[in-house]
Amino acid sequence: MTTVLSRPLRIGIVGAGPAGIYAADILTKAGSGQLPVSIDLIERLPAPYGLVRYGVAPDHPRIKEIIKALRRVLEHPDIRFLGNVNYGSDLKLDDLRRHYDAIIFSTGAMDDRDLDIPGVDLPGSHGAADFVSWYDGHPDVPRTWPLDARSVAVLGAGNVALDVARVLSKTAAEMLTTEIPPNVHAGLLANRATDVHVFARRGPAQVKFSPLELRELAHSPTVDVVVHPEGFEFDEASLQLAQTDKQVKMVMKTLNAWVGQEPTGKPHRLHLHFLENPVEILGTARVEGLRTERQELVGDGTARGTGEFTEWDVQAVYRAVGYRSSHLADVPFDHRRHVVPNAAGRVQDVDGQQVPGVYVTGWIKRGPIGLIGHTKSDASETISCLLEDVATLTPAERPDPDDVTAHLDGLGVRYTTKQGWDLLDAHEVTLGEAQGRARVKVVARDEMVRISTQP
Template identity: 75%
Template sequence: MTEETTSPRPLRIGVIGAGPAGIYAADILTKSEVPVEIDVLERLPAPYGLVRYGVAPDHPRIKEIIKALRRVLDHDNIRFIGNVNYGTDLTLDDLRAHYDAVIFATGAIADRDLDIPGVDLDGSYGAADFVSWYDGHPDVPRTWPLTAKSVAVLGAGNVALDVARVLSKTADEMLVTEIPPNVFEGLAQNQATDVHVFARRGPVQVKFSPLELRELAHSPNVDVLVHPEGFEFDEASMRLATEDRHVKQVMKTLNAWVGKDATGKIHRLHLHFLEAPVEITGDDGKVTGLRTEHMELTGDGNVRGTGQFTDWPVQAVYRAVGYRSSSLPGIPFDNDRHVISNDGGRVLDENGTQVEGVYCTGWIKRGPVGLIGHTKSDASETVQHILKEVSPDAPAPQGVDILAHLELHGVDYTTWDGWSLLDAHEVGLGEAESRERVKVVEREDMVRISKVLTD
């Protein structure tokens, strides 16, 4: 007579957030030796997070990552459940009743604060809000005021370049992308002729990727002008410019543009270095200008103010100074760093004690820094803690199935099959216009299309 052995029950894991961070965590879990059943819950009806709603529509190559993310969500042991909002549709107690462990991967979608006078004037905008608008996010207004002829963009990263590029291009140039009709109509009313990007540090210190920078000059309607004032280098800058491959590529592009005159194209995109914003000026509550202080390099790559100020006549200012995460109900939050309080992805309470069964990954864990590669290693760190600390030998969660709970509470959730319907619908809209896809914007329409049954 042989003794029967039983396989361990699968760990039930809930992942909150269907962007790259959450999807990578799910992928790593399915590849472990521990059997798992994973629900990826997303507040939007569609998956992919900032890849769908944060990457500029004229960057289709970056969106290629969606193919890899799709393969993960197609796994038999992973369920996508969309249109479910943590904090209203589900509480932490609900999640604990259904899962052995919960991973929060809600990212960072709000604009980081910029503490200068005039930031609240009409015409002062957060770049994240503008990105959400032109990316067809369902939870933002359908229109955007684009009446300014001269525009300032504050920041030295790729988001600043995205904003400046979209403001500089014509609507017809953008029509080959996936932008929805309301965005095309808005861009067609854009009156901007001059877009000024201001970086407080020197050209070597900017965070532009070489590819994003080069793309500024791809439009036949835009002159890219690098102003020689501020195009300066110190010892640390020169060392970086000769030793760092990334910086070398950026400097090669900037050096080819610096000091060039406009050629008469209808739009001009200006790059200014060593200019720090100190005040957004206005009249009658509306933006009329930007005041900057000229900075100087200090020899070690840092900068300091010179006391020399310049007033720039602009009618709109876009603040692309970074993203920040938002707090979540019932989850300890570090309000100074704008991240969940955690140790390597293990959530900590106000006393520094680990909150059992609750974890985090991605930007909500470490802040909005790093590329996709960092997100993978970040998710791996969190998952390793889960696999060490959560045992399938422990009693199973009492809740049977989160879908039954959602239906009981009237939550109109979407599924992976529903996303396939919406995805096909958007692709079909695009085919009719010789485009890859056209995004559906309204949340109600997204949910309705996700539930259309086919024969």
């Protein structure tokens, strides 16, 4: 244990979302305090919290409550936050090895999974992840969004699909009670959508959205939820799920209450279609429609095509078919599964051999599945492996924490800190107080950095 006998174990965690913060928290508690650690959370954005800040819909403030727990972890004296630092340019893998005894990548999954159907590249065909980043005020996406379609298709049957459909259906005035920045409010004011159609390729018992997400669709005073009876079907496996799975049972209770109900005359309608598989996005110069194939359940919960096709008159399509991670420079990557190959968090090379001192946790490790509870247990597994390896880790050449910041200073990187995040957080809260809101999010990266680094 030569790396920890004379000084704290130096750990660099790349990615300051829930996965990275949970890993840091577990490390500080390792060995009931018998193993001193010094941890840097390295984040490419100026602010921490990852998808909790930039992936949760702004009208879900209860989910954002997790930030309170994450904030408490960042207060730990052995954890340092370094924001606005880009892995691959500001810090490369060799740099990290020089400054840390071990490195954990927790960079998550921010890109849209591919959907291989004709027309997917037409103007008006959007990835849901890009739209979510826009309405969540991500600093690295355009400030405007085209919302000129009156009829919109959302492809997918998960919580992100419902988030996108709900934001497209609600009025800008309803969203103004949230933390959305001014550019998002202005964009939603211009939204012309009156009908939003959500298409699920399997049946109602196989959808992946949560009961809470589903019920929230009906909370808007301006939106009628329409569950179309066509495709509202069950096979033997579906009926068994509805009887034995609590989540499915709650979803079915809500859907059964809505199915077949006529719209009440509200200005917007949110349609749910089941057993409709998107096969082509139609149009020449831009999206002009969507073609789906009716599916049928085959008894085990899976579905097959019937050869019956329907064309839907829509002018925009949002693809909410899942997230995927991106390749990290100098780190092995499985381009089929879009994860870093690993064994319980230990990174493996192309030959299946462990890459010494390099670990992963979160979605970059296991793929974009699971909730916060899964993220915690996932981090525990990775940290357990790291701790087992402590005696074999190669000691960092320059473990002094000041050496990392000196490196960044030498490159002219305007990195942010926990103290800087406190300044930005307070600034956003003050902006919100002036409008009777919890906060108003600052969008521009330069402004975020300026506020975070002011004297």
